[in-house]
Amino acid sequence: MIFVSPIVLLLAYFYYQEIKAGYIKYKAFGIYIPSEYSVHGIDVSRYQQIINWKSVKNMEIENVKIEFAFIKATQGVKTIDYHYLQNKLRAKNAGLVVGAYHFFVATKSPQAQAELFIRIASIRSGDLPPVVDVETEYGQSDEKIRKGLKTWLRLVENHYGVKPIIYTNADFYKQKLQGYFDNYPIWVAHYTKMGKPDLDRDWHFWQISEESTINGIKGKVDFNVFNGTREEFEDLLIR
Numbered sequence: 144m145i146f147v148s149p150i151v152l153l154l155a156y157f158y159y160q161e162i163k164a165g166y167i168k169y170k171a172f173g174i175y176i177p178s179e180y181s182v183h184g185i186d187v188s189r190y191q192q193i194i195n196w197k198s199v200k201n202m203e204i205e206n207v208k209i210e211f212a213f214i215k216a217t218q219g220v221k222t223i224d225y226h227y228l229q230n231k232l233r234a235k236n237a238g239l240v241v242g243a244y245h246f247f248v249a250t251k252s253p254q255a256q257a258e259l260f261i262r263i264a265s266i267r268s269g270d271l272p273p274v275v276d277v278e279t280e281y282g283q284s285d286e287k288i289r290k291g292l293k294t295w296l297r298l299v300e301n302h303y304g305v306k307p308i309i310y311t312n313a314d315f316y317k318q319k320l321q322g323y324f325d326n327y328p329i330w331v332a333h334y335t336k337m338g339k340p341d342l343d344r345d346w347h348f349w350q351i352s353e354e355s356t357i358n359g360i361k362g363k364v365d366f367n368v369f370n371g372t373r374e375e376f377e378d379l380l381i382r
Contacts, residue, residue, distance in 0.1 A: 166337055171204050172366065173356040175337065180368035182376045184211035186244070186350070189226040191360050196230075196237035198359025209357065211240040211369070211376075213274055213310075213330075216264040218246035220255040223263055231265070240380065242271025244310060245295075249283040253291040257298035266303055270381045273299050274330065276310040277320075285319050292320075296327065305381060308348070313341045328379075330367070346370055347379065 166175040176183070187194065199209050212234050215224040227243070234241050243264035247256060266273055277292055292309075299307050309316075309324055312332040321343070330348035333340040340349050348367050355366035369376050 169204050169207065171202070171356070171358075172207070174352040174354055174366060176207060176366070177337075177351065177368060180349075180370065181206070182210055182369035182371070182373055183207055184213070184240075184348075184367045184369070185209055185355070185357060185360075186213035186215075186365045186367060187226075187230060187360070188215035189224050191362065191364055192226075194230060194233070195359030196233040196239065199234075199357055200237040200239055202358040209239065211242065211271060211367075213242045213244050213271065213367070215276075216243040216245060217256075217260045219248040220251045220259055222246075223259070227263065240269065240271060242266075242274055242308075244274035244276050247275050247277040247292065247295060249277075249279070249281045249288045249291055253294035254298065257295045257302075260299060261302050266381060268381050272305045272308050272328070272379065272381065273303055274308045274310050275299070278311050278315050278332075280315075280319070288319055289323050292324070296324075303381070310348075310350075316342060332365075 165179065166177055168175045202209060214227055214230045214234065216227045217223055231241050231243070243266060245256065245260040260273070264273060275292065275295055277288070280288060296307055306327055308328040308330050310330040311320065316329070316331065325344060329344065329346040330350065331340045331342055331346050332350040334350065334352045340346055347370055349370060350365050350367050352366045354363050357364050
């Protein structure tokens with residue numbers, strides 16, 4: 144008979160709600176988190192309202208803590224997320240690695256969208272590469288979506304000197320983008336089932352849930368893991 148210390152049982156009850164193969168559901172985070180990844184983060188926009196970034200940074204359950212945050216900067220050709228600047232400054236001051244993302248609107252000029260993002264997103268050494276969020280077709284053809292996305296990526300890469308990251312969900316990537324953007328890093332959303340993202344290619348970030356609870360943030364927030372070691376994560380940052 145194996146003896147389990149009451150203290151161990153108490154800690155397990157306090158921290159964990161359920162443990163499954165490769166996943167732990169932490170009570171504090173409210174979601175299943177795959178245990179094989181060591182670098183965790185969130186993504187936010189104005190919908191999270193005012194964030195207490197020190198509380199975000201200080202939240203740590205066992206070995207799970209928030210180390211990076213992708214922050215929405217712009218959308219389309221005119222929309223600026225009015226929480227972007229304060230989120231970026233306060234998150235960095237709290238000690239998190241930050242990144243900026245643009246929500247791509249396929250019906251709008253990709254040149255104008257790139258220009259807006261470049262004007263607003265102040266990406267510096269130590270930050271994550273720029274991100275384009277493309278997940279909605281807006282009634283446009285696959286060819287037009289790909290052509291516009293390629294233009295945005297080229298202009299932003301030329302400006303910052305680094306390949307941007309493409310954010311999308313697994314289905315959108317397979318149906319619209321697969322085979323055309325293989326040399327770009329991918330941040331994929333896939334949280335309909337346990338298991339790794341359903342993609343036939345390497346990926347860098349995985350948005351595992353949109354239902355996590357994080358200290359310092361009102362309401363639910365997206366939770367992400369990085370596919371690699373901490374050293375590989377640091378190698379990805381802007382020099």
